[in-house]
Amino acid sequence: MLSFVEETVLLLHDEDSGDFVQLPQSVFSVVIAGAALMDLAIRNRIDTDLERLTVVDPRPTGDDILDSVLSTIVATQNKAADASQFDISEALYDAATDADIYRERALKRLIRRGILKEENGRHLWVFRSRRYPLIDNTEQQEVRARLRHILLSDEIPDPRDIVLICLVAACSLLRFVLSADEIDARTARVEQLRKMDLIGQAVTKSASETDAIIHFAATTI
Amino acid sequence: MEIFRERDGEVVIVRLTGRLDSSAASSAEDGLLVALGGVPPRLVVDMTELSYISSAGLRVLLVVAKKVQQQRGKLALFGLTPNVREVFAVSGFDTIFSIAADPAAALASVR
Numbered sequence: 001m002l003s004f005v006e007e008t009v010l011l012l013h014d015e016d017s018g019d020f021v022q023l024p025q026s027v028f029s030v031v032i033a034g035a036a037l038m039d040l041a042i043r044n045r046i047d048t049d050l051e052r053l054t055v056v057d058p059r060p061t062g063d064d065i066l067d068s069v070l071s072t073i074v075a076t077q078n079k080a081a082d083a084s085q086f087d088i089s090e091a092l093y094d095a096a097t098d099a100d101i102y103r104e105r106a107l108k109r110l111i112r113r114g115i116l117k118e119e120n121g122r123h124l125w126v127f128r129s130r131r132y133p134l135i136d137n138t139e140q141q142e143v144r145a146r147l148r149h150i151l152l153s154d155e156i157p158d159p160r161d162i163v164l165i166c167l168v169a170a171c172s173l174l175r176f177v178l179s180a181d182e183i184d185a186r187t188a189r190v191e192q193l194r195k196m197d198l199i200g201q202a203v204t205k206s207a208s209e210t211d212a213i214i215h216f217a218a219t220t221i
Numbered sequence: 222m223e224i225f226r227e228r229d230g231e232v233v234i235v236r237l238t239g240r241l242d243s244s245a246a247s248s249a250e251d252g253l254l255v256a257l258g259g260v261p262p263r264l265v266v267d268m269t270e271l272s273y274i275s276s277a278g279l280r281v282l283l284v285v286a287k288k289v290q291q292q293r294g295k296l297a298l299f300g301l302t303p304n305v306r307e308v309f310a311v312s313g314f315d316t317i318f319s320i321a322a323d324p325a326a327a328l329a330s331v332r
Contacts, residue, residue: 041276047243048276050311056243156287156317159280195313196283198276 002139004035004042005065008167009106010115010140011176018119018131023171027207031170032102033095034203036069037088038163041199045070046091048198053091065102069095088202107132115139147177150193151186157193165193166200170207222271224252232263232331234324238270241278249278253285262294263331267324269300274308286318295331297321 002010008031012020023031037053040046043066045057058074060067072094077086110116116132134140147164150157157165168174169190174183183190194204222239233256241249256264264285274282282298289296299321301309309315321327 042280044243044246044277049273050308156283156290158287159283162283192313192316195311196279196317198312201312 003063003066003106004039004163004167005032005102006106006109007139007143007164008032008035008171009103010110011143011164011168011173012171013116013132013134013140015134015137015140018133020132021171021173026096027171028103029096029099030092030203030206031167032099033069033092034170034199034206035163035167036066036095036102037091037199038167038197039063039066040070042159042163046073048088050198051087053086053088065105068098068102072098088199089206092199092202092206144177151178151189152182154189157196159197162193162196163200165190166197166203169194170200170203222249224249226252226256229265229328230332231259232265232328233258234265234267234328236267236270240273240275241271241281242273242275243277246277246281250281250284253281254288257285257288257292257294260294261292262289262296264289264294264296265324265327265331266296266298267300267327268298268302268305271300271305272302274305279308279312279314282314282318295319297327297330299324299327 012023014021037046040061041048043061045055045061045066047054047056053073055070055074055077058070061070073091076090076094080086107116111118115134115136117135119131119133143164146161147168149155150161151165168177174190178186194200222237222241222245225236225238227234235253235256237249239245253266286296297319301320309318309320319330321330
Protein backbone atom coordinates (compact mmCIF):
# COMPACT_ATOMS: atom_id res chain seq x y z
CA MET A 1 0.00 0.00 0.00
CA LEU A 2 1.31 3.45 -0.90
CA SER A 3 1.82 6.07 1.79
CA PHE A 4 -0.28 9.24 1.61
CA VAL A 5 2.78 11.19 0.50
CA GLU A 6 3.28 8.77 -2.40
CA GLU A 7 -0.45 8.81 -3.17
CA THR A 8 -0.39 12.61 -3.25
CA VAL A 9 2.53 12.72 -5.68
CA LEU A 10 0.73 10.17 -7.84
CA LEU A 11 -2.55 12.11 -7.69
CA LEU A 12 -0.68 15.21 -8.85
CA HIS A 13 0.59 13.29 -11.86
CA ASP A 14 -1.10 14.11 -15.15
CA GLU A 15 -1.24 10.91 -17.14
CA ASP A 16 -1.65 12.70 -20.48
CA SER A 17 1.37 14.99 -20.21
CA GLY A 18 3.57 12.74 -18.08
CA ASP A 19 4.21 15.78 -15.95
CA PHE A 20 2.90 17.01 -12.62
CA VAL A 21 0.06 19.45 -12.05
CA GLN A 22 1.58 22.75 -11.04
CA LEU A 23 0.41 24.07 -7.69
CA PRO A 24 1.52 27.23 -5.91
CA GLN A 25 4.64 26.17 -3.97
CA SER A 26 3.13 26.95 -0.58
CA VAL A 27 -0.04 24.94 -1.33
CA PHE A 28 2.07 22.04 -2.59
CA SER A 29 4.28 22.15 0.52
CA VAL A 30 1.39 22.19 2.94
CA VAL A 31 -0.38 19.34 1.13
CA ILE A 32 2.74 17.13 1.19
CA ALA A 33 3.27 18.03 4.86
CA GLY A 34 -0.38 17.23 5.60
CA ALA A 35 -0.07 13.89 3.83
CA ALA A 36 2.95 13.01 5.98
CA LEU A 37 1.14 14.00 9.19
CA MET A 38 -1.87 11.92 8.15
CA ASP A 39 0.45 8.95 7.55
CA LEU A 40 1.88 9.41 11.03
CA ALA A 41 -1.61 9.63 12.53
CA ILE A 42 -2.78 6.45 10.80
CA ARG A 43 0.38 4.72 12.07
CA ASN A 44 -0.40 5.87 15.62
CA ARG A 45 2.72 8.01 15.99
CA ILE A 46 0.78 11.23 16.52
CA ASP A 47 -2.72 12.06 17.67
CA THR A 48 -4.72 15.27 17.41
CA ASP A 49 -7.70 16.98 18.94
CA LEU A 50 -9.26 20.41 18.49
CA GLU A 51 -6.36 22.13 20.29
CA ARG A 52 -3.26 20.00 20.08
CA LEU A 53 -1.07 17.66 18.11
CA THR A 54 0.63 15.12 20.37
CA VAL A 55 3.46 12.74 19.59
CA VAL A 56 2.28 9.51 21.16
CA ASP A 57 5.07 7.25 19.90
CA PRO A 58 8.38 8.78 18.77
CA ARG A 59 9.86 5.48 17.53
CA PRO A 60 10.87 5.47 13.85
CA THR A 61 8.37 4.02 11.38
CA GLY A 62 10.99 2.75 8.92
CA ASP A 63 9.77 5.21 6.28
CA ASP A 64 12.48 7.84 5.80
CA ILE A 65 10.00 10.60 4.87
CA LEU A 66 7.79 10.02 7.88
CA ASP A 67 10.73 9.56 10.23
CA SER A 68 12.16 12.86 9.10
CA VAL A 69 8.83 14.62 9.74
CA LEU A 70 8.41 12.85 13.06
CA SER A 71 11.88 13.83 14.29
CA THR A 72 11.24 17.45 13.24
CA ILE A 73 8.01 17.52 15.24
CA VAL A 74 9.63 15.90 18.26
CA ALA A 75 12.50 18.41 18.15
CA THR A 76 10.10 21.37 17.91
CA GLN A 77 7.96 20.04 20.72
CA ASN A 78 11.01 19.50 22.91
CA LYS A 79 12.11 23.09 22.32
CA ALA A 80 8.66 24.56 22.93
CA ALA A 81 8.06 26.23 26.26
CA ASP A 82 4.67 24.57 26.48
CA ALA A 83 4.43 21.41 24.36
CA SER A 84 0.73 21.05 25.21
CA GLN A 85 0.08 24.11 23.04
CA PHE A 86 1.69 22.60 19.93
CA ASP A 87 -1.06 22.45 17.32
CA ILE A 88 -1.56 20.97 13.85
CA SER A 89 -0.77 24.24 12.03
CA GLU A 90 2.65 24.45 13.67
CA ALA A 91 3.42 20.85 12.75
CA LEU A 92 2.28 21.51 9.18
CA TYR A 93 4.52 24.56 8.98
CA ASP A 94 7.50 22.57 10.29
CA ALA A 95 6.97 19.63 7.96
CA ALA A 96 6.33 21.86 4.92
CA THR A 97 9.88 23.22 5.06
CA ASP A 98 11.28 20.06 3.46
CA ALA A 99 8.31 19.24 1.19
CA ASP A 100 10.45 19.33 -1.97
CA ILE A 101 12.81 16.76 -0.51
CA TYR A 102 9.88 14.53 0.43
CA ARG A 103 8.42 14.86 -3.05
CA GLU A 104 11.72 13.76 -4.61
CA ARG A 105 11.96 10.77 -2.29
CA ALA A 106 8.35 9.76 -3.00
CA LEU A 107 8.97 10.14 -6.73
CA LYS A 108 12.01 7.83 -6.55
CA ARG A 109 9.94 5.26 -4.70
CA LEU A 110 7.20 5.38 -7.34
CA ILE A 111 9.87 4.82 -10.01
CA ARG A 112 11.39 1.93 -8.03
CA ARG A 113 7.96 0.34 -7.69
CA GLY A 114 7.49 0.47 -11.46
CA ILE A 115 4.56 2.91 -11.30
CA LEU A 116 6.35 5.83 -13.01
CA LYS A 117 9.48 5.98 -15.14
CA GLU A 118 11.90 8.83 -15.62
CA GLU A 119 12.46 10.12 -19.15
CA ASN A 120 15.03 12.76 -19.93
CA GLY A 121 14.66 14.78 -23.12
CA ARG A 122 15.09 18.19 -24.71
CA HIS A 123 12.55 20.96 -25.03
CA LEU A 124 12.95 23.09 -28.19
CA TRP A 125 16.12 21.03 -28.84
CA VAL A 126 17.94 23.08 -26.23
CA PHE A 127 16.48 22.94 -22.77
CA ARG A 128 16.74 19.76 -20.81
CA SER A 129 13.38 18.43 -19.72
CA ARG A 130 12.29 15.51 -17.61
CA ARG A 131 9.00 13.64 -17.81
CA TYR A 132 7.56 10.85 -15.73
CA PRO A 133 5.29 8.71 -17.87
CA LEU A 134 2.97 6.40 -15.99
CA ILE A 135 3.87 2.76 -16.57
CA ASP A 136 1.33 1.14 -14.28
CA ASN A 137 -1.85 3.13 -13.69
CA THR A 138 -3.58 0.45 -11.59
CA GLU A 139 -3.03 2.26 -8.28
CA GLN A 140 -4.06 5.66 -9.67
CA GLN A 141 -7.20 4.26 -11.30
CA GLU A 142 -8.19 2.29 -8.20
CA VAL A 143 -7.81 5.30 -5.92
CA ARG A 144 -9.80 7.54 -8.25
CA ALA A 145 -12.56 4.91 -8.61
CA ARG A 146 -12.77 4.45 -4.84
CA LEU A 147 -12.92 8.19 -4.15
CA ARG A 148 -15.49 8.63 -6.90
CA HIS A 149 -17.69 5.98 -5.31
CA ILE A 150 -17.43 7.53 -1.85
CA LEU A 151 -18.12 11.04 -3.17
CA LEU A 152 -21.12 10.00 -5.26
CA SER A 153 -22.72 7.77 -2.62
CA ASP A 154 -23.68 8.28 1.00
CA GLU A 155 -21.55 5.34 2.08
CA ILE A 156 -19.57 5.78 5.27
CA PRO A 157 -15.96 6.33 4.17
CA ASP A 158 -13.02 4.62 5.75
CA PRO A 159 -10.34 6.82 7.34
CA ARG A 160 -7.96 6.43 4.34
CA ASP A 161 -10.63 7.63 1.92
CA ILE A 162 -11.27 10.73 4.02
CA VAL A 163 -7.58 11.59 4.06
CA LEU A 164 -7.28 11.21 0.29
CA ILE A 165 -10.39 13.32 -0.33
CA CYS A 166 -8.98 16.06 1.92
CA LEU A 167 -5.71 16.01 -0.04
CA VAL A 168 -7.35 15.92 -3.48
CA ALA A 169 -9.68 18.79 -2.59
CA ALA A 170 -6.86 20.86 -1.08
CA CYS A 171 -4.94 20.50 -4.37
CA SER A 172 -8.09 21.47 -6.33
CA LEU A 173 -7.86 18.14 -8.14
CA LEU A 174 -11.45 17.02 -7.76
CA ARG A 175 -11.81 17.50 -11.52
CA PHE A 176 -9.67 14.37 -11.97
CA VAL A 177 -12.19 12.37 -9.95
CA LEU A 178 -15.59 13.89 -10.78
CA SER A 179 -17.08 15.74 -13.75
CA ALA A 180 -17.92 19.44 -13.37
CA ASP A 181 -21.64 18.62 -13.02
CA GLU A 182 -20.88 16.00 -10.39
CA ILE A 183 -18.72 18.45 -8.44
CA ASP A 184 -21.59 20.95 -8.44
CA ALA A 185 -24.10 18.32 -7.38
CA ARG A 186 -21.93 16.89 -4.60
CA THR A 187 -20.50 20.05 -3.03
CA ALA A 188 -22.17 19.34 0.32
CA ARG A 189 -20.79 15.79 0.34
CA VAL A 190 -17.27 17.03 -0.43
CA GLU A 191 -17.51 19.55 2.40
CA GLN A 192 -18.87 16.91 4.78
CA LEU A 193 -15.96 14.56 4.08
CA ARG A 194 -13.30 17.29 4.16
CA LYS A 195 -14.31 18.16 7.72
CA MET A 196 -13.88 14.65 9.02
CA ASP A 197 -10.12 14.71 9.47
CA LEU A 198 -8.69 17.39 11.74
CA ILE A 199 -5.32 17.42 9.95
CA GLY A 200 -7.26 17.64 6.68
CA GLN A 201 -9.11 20.67 8.05
CA ALA A 202 -5.79 22.38 8.84
CA VAL A 203 -4.46 21.59 5.35
CA THR A 204 -7.63 22.99 3.76
CA LYS A 205 -7.43 26.15 5.86
CA SER A 206 -3.78 26.72 5.10
CA ALA A 207 -4.18 26.01 1.36
CA SER A 208 -7.22 28.33 1.13
CA GLU A 209 -5.36 31.14 2.88
CA THR A 210 -2.50 30.77 0.41
CA ASP A 211 -4.94 30.74 -2.51
CA ALA A 212 -6.59 33.89 -1.17
CA ILE A 213 -3.24 35.68 -0.87
CA ILE A 214 -2.26 34.67 -4.43
CA HIS A 215 -5.66 35.76 -5.76
CA PHE A 216 -5.40 39.08 -3.90
CA ALA A 217 -1.89 39.69 -5.25
CA ALA A 218 -2.94 38.77 -8.80
CA THR A 219 -5.94 41.10 -8.76
CA THR A 220 -4.26 44.09 -7.15
CA ILE A 221 -1.00 44.25 -9.09
CA MET B 222 -10.51 3.47 29.14
CA GLU B 223 -12.96 0.77 30.08
CA ILE B 224 -15.62 -0.84 27.92
CA PHE B 225 -18.75 -2.47 29.27
CA ARG B 226 -21.19 -4.51 27.25
CA GLU B 227 -24.73 -5.54 27.97
CA ARG B 228 -27.57 -6.85 25.90
CA ASP B 229 -31.16 -5.68 25.65
CA GLY B 230 -32.89 -8.25 23.46
CA GLU B 231 -31.23 -8.17 20.06
CA VAL B 232 -29.46 -4.89 20.82
CA VAL B 233 -25.93 -4.75 22.25
CA ILE B 234 -25.23 -1.69 24.39
CA VAL B 235 -21.60 -0.70 24.76
CA ARG B 236 -20.62 1.81 27.42
CA LEU B 237 -17.37 3.66 26.83
CA THR B 238 -15.73 5.31 29.82
CA GLY B 239 -12.73 7.61 30.21
CA ARG B 240 -10.65 8.80 27.27
CA LEU B 241 -10.82 7.43 23.75
CA ASP B 242 -7.45 8.38 22.29
CA SER B 243 -4.59 6.63 20.52
CA SER B 244 -3.63 4.63 23.60
CA ALA B 245 -7.16 3.26 23.93
CA ALA B 246 -8.06 3.06 20.23
CA SER B 247 -7.01 -0.51 19.59
CA SER B 248 -8.81 -2.02 22.59
CA ALA B 249 -11.88 0.13 21.95
CA GLU B 250 -12.03 -1.01 18.33
CA ASP B 251 -11.73 -4.66 19.39
CA GLY B 252 -14.39 -4.19 22.07
CA LEU B 253 -16.81 -2.53 19.69
CA LEU B 254 -16.26 -4.96 16.83
CA VAL B 255 -16.84 -7.92 19.17
CA ALA B 256 -20.20 -6.34 19.99
CA LEU B 257 -21.27 -6.64 16.34
CA GLY B 258 -22.20 -10.25 16.95
CA GLY B 259 -25.65 -10.36 15.43
CA VAL B 260 -26.37 -10.11 11.73
CA PRO B 261 -27.50 -7.50 11.06
CA PRO B 262 -25.86 -5.89 14.11
CA ARG B 263 -27.85 -3.54 16.32
CA LEU B 264 -25.53 -1.48 18.44
CA VAL B 265 -26.04 1.36 20.90
CA VAL B 266 -23.01 3.20 22.27
CA ASP B 267 -23.44 4.91 25.63
CA MET B 268 -21.01 7.83 25.77
CA THR B 269 -22.18 9.48 28.98
CA GLU B 270 -18.90 8.60 30.72
CA LEU B 271 -16.62 9.29 27.77
CA SER B 272 -14.79 12.45 28.79
CA TYR B 273 -12.50 12.89 25.78
CA ILE B 274 -12.16 11.77 22.19
CA SER B 275 -9.24 12.41 19.84
CA SER B 276 -8.84 11.85 16.11
CA ALA B 277 -7.71 8.28 16.79
CA GLY B 278 -10.95 7.74 18.73
CA LEU B 279 -13.04 9.20 15.91
CA ARG B 280 -11.38 6.80 13.48
CA VAL B 281 -12.40 3.87 15.71
CA LEU B 282 -16.04 4.94 15.65
CA LEU B 283 -15.87 5.44 11.89
CA VAL B 284 -14.48 1.94 11.31
CA VAL B 285 -17.25 0.47 13.48
CA ALA B 286 -19.96 2.53 11.76
CA LYS B 287 -18.71 1.39 8.36
CA LYS B 288 -18.80 -2.26 9.46
CA VAL B 289 -22.36 -1.82 10.75
CA GLN B 290 -23.42 -0.23 7.46
CA GLN B 291 -21.77 -3.00 5.42
CA GLN B 292 -23.69 -5.58 7.45
CA ARG B 293 -26.91 -3.58 7.00
CA GLY B 294 -27.16 -3.07 10.75
CA LYS B 295 -28.05 -0.08 12.87
CA LEU B 296 -25.96 2.04 15.22
CA ALA B 297 -26.93 4.87 17.55
CA LEU B 298 -24.98 6.92 20.06
CA PHE B 299 -26.28 8.77 23.07
CA GLY B 300 -25.00 10.74 26.07
CA LEU B 301 -22.32 12.79 24.34
CA THR B 302 -20.62 15.07 26.86
CA PRO B 303 -20.13 18.73 25.80
CA ASN B 304 -16.44 18.11 24.93
CA VAL B 305 -17.21 15.12 22.78
CA ARG B 306 -20.21 16.84 21.21
CA GLU B 307 -17.99 19.75 20.19
CA VAL B 308 -15.50 17.39 18.52
CA PHE B 309 -18.38 15.71 16.67
CA ALA B 310 -19.72 19.08 15.52
CA VAL B 311 -16.36 20.43 14.32
CA SER B 312 -15.45 17.21 12.51
CA GLY B 313 -18.91 16.73 11.02
CA PHE B 314 -19.24 13.32 12.65
CA ASP B 315 -22.63 14.45 13.91
CA THR B 316 -23.82 14.25 10.29
CA ILE B 317 -22.66 10.65 9.90
CA PHE B 318 -23.89 9.15 13.17
CA SER B 319 -27.36 8.80 14.56
CA ILE B 320 -27.19 10.62 17.90
CA ALA B 321 -30.14 10.01 20.18
CA ALA B 322 -31.31 12.22 23.03
CA ASP B 323 -31.44 9.42 25.60
CA PRO B 324 -31.05 5.64 26.02
CA ALA B 325 -34.68 4.90 25.20
CA ALA B 326 -34.51 6.88 21.96
CA ALA B 327 -31.23 5.19 21.04
CA LEU B 328 -32.71 1.73 21.62
CA ALA B 329 -35.83 2.59 19.67
CA SER B 330 -33.82 3.89 16.72
CA VAL B 331 -31.90 0.64 16.22
CA ARG B 332 -34.85 -1.75 16.67
